[in-house]
Amino acid sequence: MQFVGEDLIYVGVDDKQIDLFEGMYSVPVGVTYNSYVIKDKKTAVMDTVDAAFEKEWLAKVEKALGGAQPDYLIVQHMEPDHSACVQAFVKKYPQVAVVGNKSTFVMLEEYFGKGIADNRVVVTDGEELSLGKHELKFVFAPMVHWPEVMFTYDKTLSLLFSADAFGRFGASDDNGNWTDEARRYYIGIVGKYGAQVKAVISKLAAYPLNIVAPLHGPVLSGEALNSAVQSYIKWSGYEPETEGTLVAYTSVYGHTKKAAELLAQLLKDGGEEVETVDLARDDWAECVAQAFRYSKLVIATTTYNADIFPAAREFIDRLVERNYQNRTVGLIENGTWAPVCAKQMRAKFEKCKNLTFAQTTVKIRSALNSESEAQIKALADELL
Ligand code: FEO
Numbered sequence: 001m002q003f004v005g006e007d008l009i010y011v012g013v014d015d016k017q018i019d020l021f022e023g024m025y026s027v028p029v030g031v032t033y034n035s036y037v038i039k040d041k042k043t044a045v046m047d048t049v050d051a052a053f054e055k056e057w058l059a060k061v062e063k064a065l066g067g068a069q070p071d072y073l074i075v076q077h078m079e080p081d082h083s084a085c086v087q088a089f090v091k092k093y094p095q096v097a098v099v100g101n102k103s104t105f106v107m108l109e110e111y112f113g114k115g116i117a118d119n120r121v122v123v124t125d126g127e128e129l130s131l132g133k134h135e136l137k138f139v140f141a142p143m144v145h146w147p148e149v150m151f152t153y154d155k156t157l158s159l160l161f162s163a164d165a166f167g168r169f170g171a172s173d174d175n176g177n178w179t180d181e182a183r184r185y186y187i188g189i190v191g192k193y194g195a196q197v198k199a200v201i202s203k204l205a206a207y208p209l210n211i212v213a214p215l216h217g218p219v220l221s222g223e224a225l226n227s228a229v230q231s232y233i234k235w236s237g238y239e240p241e242t243e244g245t246l247v248a249y250t251s252v253y254g255h256t257k258k259a260a261e262l263l264a265q266l267l268k269d270g271g272e273e274v275e276t277v278d279l280a281r282d283d284w285a286e287c288v289a290q291a292f293r294y295s296k297l298v299i300a301t302t303t304y305n306a307d308i309f310p311a312a313r314e315f316i317d318r319l320v321e322r323n324y325q326n327r328t329v330g331l332i333e334n335g336t337w338a339p340v341c342a343k344q345m346r347a348k349f350e351k352c353k354n355l356t357f358a359q360t361t362v363k364i365r366s367a368l369n370s371e372s373e374a375q376i377k378a379l380a381d382e383l384l
Contacts, residue, residue, distance in 0.1 A: 007039040007133075008157070010219075011060040013053040014171040021169065022081075025188055025285050029181070030171030033057075033081055034215050036161070037064040038154070041132025042071040044099075046152065046161050047215060048085035057085055058092060069093060072121070072129070074136075075100040076163045077149050078107040082215055087112045097121050099129065101140065103148035123150075139203060141165065143196040145189055151200070158210040164190065165197070166228050168217030178224060179231060182217065184289040186235050191292065191322035197236035201229075238325045240295035244273030245383055248287060249300040249332075250280045250309045255367045256334045259376060260300040262368070263332070266380035280311040288318050291327075296383055300332035300362075303341040308348075312341075316348045323352070330358035330379050336366045358382050 012034035021027045033049035035057060043065065049057045061070070073089055073096050076082070086108065090096060098117035100108065101124065108116055123129070125140040135155040142149060145164045152161040168182040190197060212220045212228070220228050234241055245267055249260035260276060267274045275294070277287045279301070291297050301312035308316070329349060333342035342361045349355055360382055362375040 008159075009037045009039065009064040011035045011037055011045075011057065011064050012172075013049050013056050013060070014173070015050060015053065016171050017052070022189070025169070025184075026283055027169050029169065029174040029176065031169050032172050032216055034213065034217075035061070035082075036213060037061060037070075038131060038134055039064075039066075039068070040134045042130075043068050044072040044074055044129075044131055044134075044136070045070050045089070045096075046074050046213075047076055047082045048073070048089055050081045051084035054085045054088050058088065061089075070096050071131075072096065073098050074152060074161075075104050075108070076152060076161060077146060077215060078104055078111070079146055079164075080111070082163075083108070083111065087116060090117055095119070099123060101125075101138070101148060101150055104150075107146075107148055125150075139200070139207075141196070141200040143193045144200055145193065151204075153207050158208045160204070160207065160209055160212045162212050162214045164215055165200070166212050166214040166217070166220060166232065168214075170217060172218075178218070178220075178228065182228065182231065183235070183293065184283075184285050185216065186232070187289040187292045187322060188285040191235070191288075194236040194238055194323060197232065201232060201236060235292070238292075238323065240327065241293045242273060242295065244275070244294050245296040245298060246287075246290050246294040247274060247276045247298045247300065248279050248291065248312070248315060249276070250278070250302065250311045251300075252302055252309070255364065256300050256302055256332070259332055259334070259362065259364055259368055259372065260298075262373065263298060263300070263376050263380055266377060267383060270380065270384040272384060279315045280309075284315065284318065287315060288322065291315075291319055291324065292322070294327075296328040296330070298330040298332065298358075298379070298383070299345060301334070301341055301345075303333065303335035303339050306338070306340060308341040308344050312345070313348075316345060320348060320351050324349075325353040325355065328356045328358065328383070330360070330362075330383060332362040332364065332376070332379070334364040334366070339363055339365065
């Protein structure tokens with residue numbers, strides 16, 4: 001068992017068996033559902049875990065409690081990866097008071113029916129709960145990532161239980177760098193709600209933070225915490241992290257790929273940081289996260305059924321849904337008899353704020369020729 005504080009015990013679990021997180025995100029290195037027990041005069045359990053781990057989690061909590069009865073189950077977030085075991089917990093410990101806000105209990109009854117958690121403490125934003133030595137303060141964080149979300153600030157430890165915020169994909173034995181899988185998680189899941197994340201970051205400025213304990217991924221402190229906060233400031237403000245270009249392509253017979261590679265090479269030759277992704281084959285959430293990472297994006301794709309090739313169309317939809325903005329965008333279209341997708345891509349991006357389109361739009365008829373190569377050179381020059 002991992003201790004994160006003097007009387008704070010980690011009782012989370014690793015999920016390495018899940019195929020798709022939230023039914024859509026691949027998690028090749030798994031994911032954790034974090035939960036904690038605070039032992040004090042009064043004992044509190046912070047959140048539950050996914051239904052698949054009910055037995056394992058209940059056993060861990062029982063061991064952590066060491067024979068004590070829990071006084072409170074604090075429900076910070078009602079998404080079932082954290083709330084699925086509330087009913088089982090209440091059944092096992094019927095005296096426990098469930099702590100949440102008004103919206104928490106509406107959702108709790110939607111999932112489990114009326115009568116769940118009759119013993120409840122309904123808190124308001126900023127309300128405090130004393131466990132003895134540990135003074136907890138609830139900080140509402142609506143839409144980070146659901147409307148009922150609340151963080152819990154432990155004043156004694158200067159520790160923030162941050163719900164999904166500062167979460168990361170990856171099981172507990174994944175030692176990869178924090179930022180890549182945290183970015184893929186944040187942009188994919190919370191990216192649309194930058195304004196709300198920004199608002200809660202401002203609210204947190206009033207609280208000294210030594211430790212952040214999210215519901216997914218590692219507990220953060222020291223330099224790792226400072227760096228995570230800086231990343232969140234950038235991500236929630238839709239600011240690029242890296243000056244450079246993501247070249248995102250689809251290709252049916254290899255000709256559009258050649259165009260994308262030619263552009264990438266010209267940009268690299270000009271000293272640009274460039275990454276190239278295949279939208280039909282690479283992980284879609286990573287492609288989206290990389291688009292947010294870079295300051296410039298070029299999409300190279302084909303016309304298909306008089307529309308945008310599906311993988312590129314979905315990619316743009318996913319960017320637009322997540323409030324993609326403040327970037328430069330270049331377009332390369334290919335088509336054998338009626339290339340029209342550049343116009344359609346541009347129309348899709350119309351909902352986005354503050355996008356600058358490159359003046360050069362490259363039109364390829366089937367395969368590169370000297371004319372389209374010259375256009376790619378012009379696009380590269382413009383981006384550089
Ligand atoms: Fe990890 Fe929004 O649930």
